[in-house]
Amino acid sequence: MTDLGQGLYAPFVRERSTGYPMTAGAVRLARIHTRRQLTMWRWPGDVQDAVLIVSELVTNAVHHGRKVGHELWVRLAVLEDGALLIDVSDPVEAFARFGEDGEPAEGDERGRGLRLVRDVGGEVSWFLRRHCGKTVRVRLASA
Ligand SMILES: Nc1ncnc2c1ncn2[C@@H]1O[C@H](COP(=O)(O)OP(=O)(O)OP(=O)(O)O)[C@@H](O)[C@H]1O
Ligand SMILES: [Mg+2]
Numbered sequence: 423m424t425d426l427g428q429g430l431y432a433p434f435v436r437e438r439s440t441g442y443p444m445t446a447g448a449v450r451l452a453r454i455h456t457r458r459q460l461t462m463w464r465w466p467g468d469v470q471d472a473v474l475i476v477s478e479l480v481t482n483a484v485h486h487g488r489k490v491g492h493e494l495w496v497r498l499a500v501l502e503d504g505a506l507l508i509d510v511s512d513p514v515e516a517f518a519r520f521g522e523d524g525e526p527a528e529g530d531e532r533g534r535g536l537r538l539v540r541d542v543g544g545e546v547s548w549f550l551r552r553h554c555g556k557t558v559r560v561r562l563a564s565a
Contacts, residue, residue, distance in 0.1 A: 487512025
């Protein structure tokens with residue numbers, strides 16, 4: 423688990439949380455909602471990159487964090503310094519081999535999502551939630 427020294431409850435100036443079913447359709451919906459919300463907030467960072475990150479994290483929640491009878495949550499929060507926190511929560515209380523993502527083998531079509539997130543400047547961490555599951559957090563600077 424990591425926390426990047428920013429605290430789990432960093433002060434924010436704007437926030438939105440939305441629940442989604444654990445289905446592939448959640449990815450498309452979360453992308454649409456994120457683009458709309460960040461545009462409405464006039465978030466000064468790269469909205470395309472933020473949408474891409476949401477897409478990868480929600481896809482991961484559906485593929486790796488799925489449990490029957492549970493949903494996933496996406497929280498967007500803009501911090502005082504303009505950075506965006508993207509929190510995606512799922513009910514699975516583990517993240518096996520977090521941070522061990524080496525170079526994917528040639529022809530390997532998996533294991534690229536979090537690498538992509540980091541390549542666009544996302545700082546990835548995760549932490550357990552108090553009552554159920556975990557949150558995967560990406561911090562994306564606004565400039
Ligand atoms: N929400 C999650 N819960 C548990 N494990 C996860 C979660 N997200 C990612 N992981 C683990 O981290 C690994 C790397 O994730 P990453 O998104 O980079 O690759 P992937 O999902 O396997 O493939 P893809 O390239 O299609 O994204 C996953 O294979 C999985 O083992
Ligand atoms: Mg993935």
